Amino acid sequence: MRLIIVWVILRKELTETLRDRRTLMRLLLIPVLLYPLFAIAVSKLQSSDAEARADKASHVAVWGELPAALKTKLEASGKLQLLPWEGAPASVKSAVEAGSITPAVPPPEVPLDEKTLEKGSKTKIALDWTEPENPVLDAARALIEKRAVDAVLVPWPGLVASLDRGAEGPISIYFDSVRADSSLARERLGDSLDRARKDLLLERETTRGLPRGFTRAVSILPRNVAPPSRRIGQILGSMMPMMLIMMSLLGGFLPAVDLTAGEKERGTMQTLLCAPLRPIEIITGKFLAVFAISLLTALANVVSMSFTLGRILPGEGPVSPSIYVLTFALLIPVSFLFSALFLALAVFARDFKDGQNVLMPVYLPITLLTGLTALPGIELDAWTAFAPILNIALLIKALFLGEARADLVLLALGSSALYAALALLLAARVFEREHVLLGGKDTIKALFGLSRRSGGEPSAAFSITAFGTVFVLFFYGSLLLERFGPVTSLLLTQYGFFLAPAAGIVVLFGFSSRETLALRLPSPRGALAAIVLGLSAWAVAIGLLLRLVPVPESIARGLGDLLLLGGKPFILVFLVFAVTPAICEELLFRGLLFSGLRKLGPAAAVVISALLFGLAHASVYRLLPTAFLGGVIGLTRLRTRSILPGMIIHALNNGLALALLYYSPPWAGDLLARGTLPWGLTLGGCAVFAVGLALLPRKQAEAITPAGRATAP
């Protein structure tokens, strides 16, 4: 790929796009107007709604006889209109009066959920306990659903007598928590009844000569501790990710269609294809242009949003500028992913109009995914961190709430980068198929290259796509397998999600398994080098790399406890945690993935496979050592032309760590407790490691066997 050509294309596409007034409108004017208008509309709506409701009296049906004092107190507020026997069916009325229905009382061990009652939550049902179905409940529900009244109050027969006696009497309030009017009526009834109850208690204390507070014993003072910034965060966090992501994508949507389907429609695509250009140069230039416009839109939106929030929420716990910077940073992978995906799909369209039809089915799921973030209870966790778009939307939400966690950030960004790379590969693949660019059709099978090869090795794009697919499956699979306990789930994931797919893909697509997986015996010198490297790599990793990023003790200890399998024989521990990963992970990372990556050059193969190996361990603390180990093994496969030495290094490296943990020799006490290695041992280990590197065969890397042509046309 010639960067100068990519730059020429990028510059031309940007010039042309930015000369379009409609693009500029979309880019700048919409965000500048959208956020202030949105903010004003929301605050107006909310306040006017609340005001209107506050002015209106609640209509409450009273099914039964209220003590006169209580009735006066309820009516005193002026906001409660009591309607005796309103809407009560005759059968219910007579049954209540006759006392043939008694109030359903929650079991004493399940008290009312005070917390949710205090918050007056409108979305959650306030009671854990639900009243069993009965005629009174049914009648009240029907009446409230009809909106004939806002709530139904049932002072059960005998209430008056009980209160006169100085005993307890039940009153039921029937309301609908989902209806704002009904919730308000319940709040008002609750408040008034609470006040009435307090007066009654006071009166009783006085008449019986008891000390004040005798009957109350403990006064509970609930206070909302959420800081103001967090409360704003909650509002912003639930709304803003959606708006920001939708707007940034909209920024890339039309340019993507214009630069592909639009150019096809105008016949200029053909002219471009006639020029001496590689398809990858064309797609890269166009992709960068779409990506740049999408990013510009994102920037305009973030800036407009920050100004709007600064204006409408002055003094209310300001949102730190760094939050906006981070929010913009998170929009980068999202824009990248969709710029690539939009481009890849828009190519299939014949003209501009068709392009919009093609992209709509992609746009709608994004709307739904980002809309999910507005729902309470959907938060960034191990499951959602791998869901494209949703993970970034949730990450932005977490950012506004101030609760983003480092490991989940890594997962979300890592998986987003993976999806973005896959989308770009798809786009590049589409652009390789020239007749699609001229308006021809193509089958999905041909596009994804799903037809069988005869021998040879996979391409880089194939390997990365296969690896990405396997890895996402592995990720969700391992979450599902967690319930089977650590050992079973480890074995199942290793054999089921690494070994089986790696071998399966090679066989299924007809690649040469010997070449792709490097299944050949190494030279004795190569094997010796592997043993030396396997015995010393950990010293370099721990002695040098972990000094840079120390592992928190709790994590190190937790991992150690897990690995010991509660005192099973060492050979078993070794087989499960050293030999199994050595075989399974190597076949995937240094087998299938590595042979495709070699087409990008030996250095790229070692570095990319090492980075993916490090990232796959999904831990910030293990990233550096595992990537280092992956690099060493990659180099070994390159030099020895075999996968076996890598397996030896992997097994020895894991095995040594396990042996240290298992036998805990006294000299390793410091190492195990604090994860530090004395300088003497570090330097000794590095020296042995250098010997191992020197022992690696010098001869040039294995030749790449090109994949045979697809057997199907």
Next chain:
Amino acid sequence: MTDTLAAAPVLVAEGLVKHFEGVAAVNGLSLTVHAGEVLGLLGPNGAGKTTTLRMLAGILPPTAGRVTLNGVDIRERPLEAKARIGFLSGDTQLYQRLTPREVLAYFGRLYSMDEARLAARIEALVHDLEMASFAGRPCATLSAGQKQRANIARAFLHEPDLLILDEPTTALDVLSGRFIVEAIRGRRAAGKAILFSTHIMSEAEYLCDRITLLHEGRAVDTGTLAELLLHTGAANLTDAFLHHVEKSRGEAAS
């Protein structure tokens, strides 16, 4: 005429076949274009002209067959071969919001021309093709004739050895069409090889040194105008062409 045929072949196509979803659009076509020669590709709509020219320009891979440009295989070394081809089709538009000068500069850079040579070439073309009055205006505001002049300047820009022109005068009025045809004759005089497709018989008669008659993806006859008339005993090119169409119908029926 004979001395142009003696010149080295610029474009050689052998046994070109193109199938679309199993249907043959081009079926075993071979042709050669020499330096300083205009070869006309003549045929009705759907004869396979555009598909053939796209394969020759290296933008559509043939199902079978081989194309070489000055001996360079276009599938094996596409960048090298494409750098020597100038392509223009009648329905090609320009970038609406760029000016002709910007379009030319863009393509010059894509063809890796150095800036000094590019600037000189643009000035020369603007002068030769009489584009000075509109070369600085956005392409969206140009007339069809002006657009096609800018387009042909784009095809001539990198001084290609071979020009592939797919019905370049379609949708032009007589005057603009004639201007383009004269420009093409100018390139022939400069020793370039030209492949020219049209369904306008008079244009072919005026411009082409040799003509290949294309019908249903096959070359039914090739030769100079005189040879074609001699082969069929027809009085003009239209009759010669109809003669072949009737003949192939008769063969298909028997």
